[in-house]
Amino acid sequence: MPVRPIVKYGDPVLHGPAEPVEEIDDSIRALLADMVHTMYAAPGIGLAAPQIGVPLRVIVIDLSVGEDPSQLIQLVNPEFVEREGQQSEEEGCLSVPGYGGTPTRAARVKVKGLDPDGNERVYEATELLARAFCHELDHLDGLVFVDRLSPLKRDLMKRRLRKRVREGWEK
Numbered sequence: 001m002p003v004r005p006i007v008k009y010g011d012p013v014l015h016g017p018a019e020p021v022e023e024i025d026d027s028i029r030a031l032l033a034d035m036v037h038t039m040y041a042a043p044g045i046g047l048a049a050p051q052i053g054v055p056l057r058v059i060v061i062d063l064s065v066g067e068d069p070s071q072l073i074q075l076v077n078p079e080f081v082e083r084e085g086q087q088s089e090e091e092g093c094l095s096v097p098g099y100g101g102t103p104t105r106a107a108r109v110k111v112k113g114l115d116p117d118g119n120e121r122v123y124e125a126t127e128l129l130a131r132a133f134c135h136e137l138d139h140l141d142g143l144v145f146v147d148r149l150s151p152l153k154r155d156l157m158k159r160r161l162r163k164r165v166r167e168g169w170e171k
């Protein structure tokens, strides 16, 4: 279960749509294991496959960051079944380190997808878990939290990020 490098804002894999997984085989289960390991090492509460450079519709979420095994969610081809209401809280992203924002998210979501064994799983979520689902599913559509900010804040942050991308993230 190697920790994979997390790609940063500006990498094309983060800004385009990810492909559905055709079949859940050992390579997908290995991808999920690497994603969980990488999320815990970061540490973070969620990770989408494009964030490690893999353009597939796969996400992991664990609000306990490894403290409580029952909270680990691993989903292949997740999609919203229901979304309602609104909430706004500060968010960050492992692919946009050092920046934060307050995007508008759904207050309650119902998400379905496939677990690592290929069984359908349905999750209902509010508060932080709902925000995490919205954030990670956005990654699968090539969107980061910056894209969900108000136009003024979005444009300001994008200008700063473009400069950051030009200079290189590692500095």
Ligand SMILES: [Zn+2]
Pocket: 092, 093, 094, 095, 135, 139
């Ligand atoms: Zn993110």
